[in-house]
Amino acid sequence: MFEHFMFSINAVAPLFAVLLLGYVLKRINFLNDAFISVGNKVVFYVALPASLFMSVYSVDVGGLLDWRFATFVVSASIIGFVSIWFISSFFIKDKKILGAFTQGAFRGNFVFLGMPLLINIAGAIGEVRAALIMAFVLPVYNICAVLLLASCSDSDSDKKVDIRAIIYSILTNPFIIAIFLALSLQLLDINLPFVIERTIRYPANMATALALICLGAGMNFQGFDKRFKYALIASMIKVILMPVVFVAVGYAVGFRDYDIAAILILGGIPSAIAGYVMVVQMGGDGYIASTIVVISTFLSAFTLTLYIYILRIINLI
Secondary structure, three states, X not given: OHHHHHHHHHHHHHHHHHHHHHHHHHHOOXXXXXXXXXXXXXXXXXXHHHHHHHHHHOOOHHHHXXXXXXXXXXXXXXXXXXXXXXXXXXXXXXXXXXXXXXXXXXXXXXXXXXHHHHHHHHHHHHHHHXXXXXXXXXXXXXXXHHHHHHHOOOOOOOOOOOHHHHHHHHHOOHHHHHHHHHHHHHHOOOOOOHHHHXXXXXXXXXXXXXXXXXXXXXXXXXXOXXXXXXXXXXXXXXXXXXXXXHHHHHHHOOOOHHHHHHHHHHHHOOEOHHHHHHHHHOOOOHHHHHHHHHHHHHHHHHHHHHHHXXXXXOOOO
């Protein structure tokens, strides 16, 4: 029992400790907004794409293209999104609140937190599963968020759905490009020269630390408000309910071991800061969106540890 508990702590605690470090450094003004902005760009456009590229490049293509797993995580994400939106619409009549609530309850921060956590648990297998989730689920997140927030904006708003813009954003996403390039090299059986491979590994190695520091530094709790209850409920759906549902369904259809770990993390990671940015840009409720990020991140440090511990005890991981 103690061994399983320590496995859970060792998988989760270091990531949240670095995230907390970023938060503290920002609060004492050691880091400023300019650093966070540039750091996030470095993570998004350089470090994480390099990490994904090396993850895919270093594994066998046959082991990467698990269409059954990819189909499940995409289907679970879409069904989860539609279910939350549909049920919430009966209780939340303010469209701005509904949009922020729904996105916060379904869109997870897999890029900055889910991927390193999955690698902590499953190693090289975790990298492969993370690459699949990046390639298939992140576009789903973006498409669902745009459709949701556009429909929940004011009727006279000019924030309309632009299908071409959505497609363009997916095709030019640095994660998609990195995975595609690595797959192409694998399929063509092309080996990179040592100097190029080593060069790519350097930014890849800094991806996790820089991502977590920027994530922690970027969190901002805006205090308590009458809308706080919506943020709290959405956070509980995101980090308590969704991982249980995802794992239960995943187990029922036959997934085991590290696949279950990947499904747990996909369902249980906290809400994404990118979701807050999109809510603000499309005229949604920024207070609820930002508060969901903070609450869900805090809660997930405990819920993910607990869920990983439980799955270890019952030998599912």
